[in-house]
Amino acid sequence: MSDLKIKVRGLKKAFGPKQVLNGVDLDVPRGKSLVVIGGSGSGKSVLIKCILGLIEPDAGSIEIDGQEVVGMKAAEREDIMRKFGMLFQGSALFDSLPVWENVAFGLIAGRGMARAAAKEVALRKLAAVGLGPEVGELYPAELSGGMQKRVSLARAIAVEPEIIFFDEPTTGLDPIMAQVINELIVKCVQSLGATALSITHDMHSLRAIADQAAMIYEGRIIWAGDAKTIDHSGNAHVEQFVLGRAEGPIRMPVRPL
Amino acid sequence: MVARVLQPIGRTFLASLEASGRLALFTLQSMLHCVAPPFYPRLIVKQMIEIGFYSLPVIGMTAVFTGMVLVLQTYVAVSRLNAESTIPYVVVISLTRELGPVLAGLMLAGRVGAAMAAEIGTMRVTEQIDALRTLSTNPFKYLIAPRLIAAVLVLPVLVAIADIIGVFGGYLVSVYRLDFSPAIYLKNTVDFVETIDIVSGLVKAAAFGFIVALMGTYSGFQSRGGAQGVGKATTDAVVSASILILAANFIITGLFFTR
Structure with a gap:
């Protein structure tokens, strides 16, 4: 290789x-x-x-x-x-979905994981970027720029990509x-x-x-x-x-x- | 001198050809993704509620007032010929064949088509559509197909409800303002209306639902350049869907009723 x-x-x-x-x-x-x-x-x-x-x-x-x-x-x-995983300049979070669903999106829509299991993974990834489970229920518009970046990072790593x-x-x-x-x-x-x-x-x-x-x-x-x-x-x-x-x-x- | 006149004409012609080709490809791709898995039933149901349930008040109000006005205007014309008994027939035929589907389609273009263009356009300019792709999700399957399927399924239901509400509006004016017999009005309505009248209206509704969702999603998908681009996409969605609905109405009417 x-x-x-x-x-x-x-x-x-x-x-x-x-x-x-x-x-x-x-x-x-x-x-x-x-x-x-x-x-x-x-x-x-x-x-x-x-x-x-x-x-x-x-x-x-x-x-x-x-x-x-x-x-x-x-x-x-x-x-x-x-x-691939990607962190966009403007975060590009889906504003119609709560934060946890943004993070779990690649697992649910892209890989067909059950929603409950995907939510557990999403909350773990949010914790890894320093965000508590209560943030998971908020919508992207309710977050500061820094929090949005962290959510975007959690989304990028949620699918455990080989290249970020x-x-x-x-x-x-x-x-x-x-x-x-x-x-x-x-x-x-x-x-x-x-x-x-x-x-x-x-x-x-x-x-x-x-x-x-x-x-x-x-x-x-x-x-x-x-x-x-x-x-x-x-x-x-x-x-x-x-x-x-x-x-x-x-x-x-x-x-x- | 000749070149200076011909160049803009040629450029416009080529640009319109390019736009037509882009729309044709988008339509083809969208239709293919409607029939090929994976499907997103949750999103289809969500769109059916958004398009159908939340449009009911607008469509219902449009239908009831249209039925009422139709009776008043028809009465003026037919009373001169002593043919007042034809009013229920005129009302039910006009509503089921033409006014129900066309007005519902136009109202939906304003309410739903514009919303689709604005939502997808905003997703485009904020890189949310790119984000979908990087998450192994095809935007055609996730954004376009659920809206197309929902609109095609829901608009015939809305039109059927609009037909009933419109006839009821006509009934109210006929009975309480023009002193028609309630029983005779209803009997004439039921006796005169034929299956083809209702079926043609429902077929039109499905076609108009497709047009509204297609132009809404297409305009949003093609939008560029921030807030101004999203605004233009919204206008394009409503205008193009409205014109296409009127053109499609002519074609479908010709197919059903020209011998």
Whole structure:
């Protein structure tokens, strides 16, 4: 078996005239946590959605456990989906369902588990992210942003996936809650022995959860390596991003007032 | 100069072809998912209550006032010909064949079609539909099929109830305002109405239920770009369903009653 859980080669995707992904090559080793950083509009979300099968790429190859998934039939795709868990940027909780049913959704609707058994699992997962059983009876609209993220994390891990995707997991949270989420991510990924692929522009989050890191810029991966070496990458784009400087090779198209 | 005139026409034509193709594919996919397992009976029942039970007051009020007005207007016309005895016939035929299914369909498009488009549209723009996919759940099976099945099953029941309430509205005005004999009014109603009148109305109701649910879910599913996109989806759902109901009414009437 290959050491790579996810292997992406030459991935391209355009929306109209805008080429968002322009030949992405990315390797995610089995059991590791890889974080992709990049500025807004650099193609991070499109990359993760292509791997998840939510967007069909125009060209290129995506292998999951050595199996090509681009162009796969819908039924086979659903089997591959069973390996995935996903934490969405906006949590994407189902607002018509109570919290416990959100967490148990993949077990009930996706795997046909009985509701009572699924509820037990859901309450266990909620406890694992620090939420009591009383929260299970609330609706998503009654929760704070941080609680919604934790519920979303509980939903992502409820089906015990092999690969967990995190889309901007700490965006919009205060620093303390962001650190709580980061620590929960590390704990959940390690306890499941899962592979994790995250996208973020939060360097604190990267330092907390990443084993490996990569940077995407103008639709390509321009640097990849050990997360600990990101401060000494030797890549001007990465250095500018890490230090958060306005001056550097990455230019924002702004005009003087 | 010619190109400048022809280009927008061509673009509009191609865009309308693309939209028609998208709708046709969506319809085909939705129908396939209605007949292929897994099914979600719990969701179908939930939608039947949402579409059927909660629409009863609106449909009932529409039917009773339509029956009442129908009697008043028909009376003005037939009294000049001394043919007042035909009023029960006109009322029951108009209601069962046309007004019952068409008005119920239009009311449902406004109440249920708009709600479906808004709910599914919001799910689309907040990534809830993407979340469904990542949880190994096909959105067509979970969101679209239960609504289509429920609407097709429930609207004929609503129309049958609307027919009865509408006839009752006509009865009230005929008996208490125009001094008809209650027994003769009811006898004429029962004697004149034929099975085909009721069956054609119920077939129309099933077709209109399909149209309302299809356009509601389609508009929601295709919505893009936040609150404005959801608003547009809601408007599209009501307008397109209303027009399609009127067009389908013409076609089904032709199939049943043209010799």
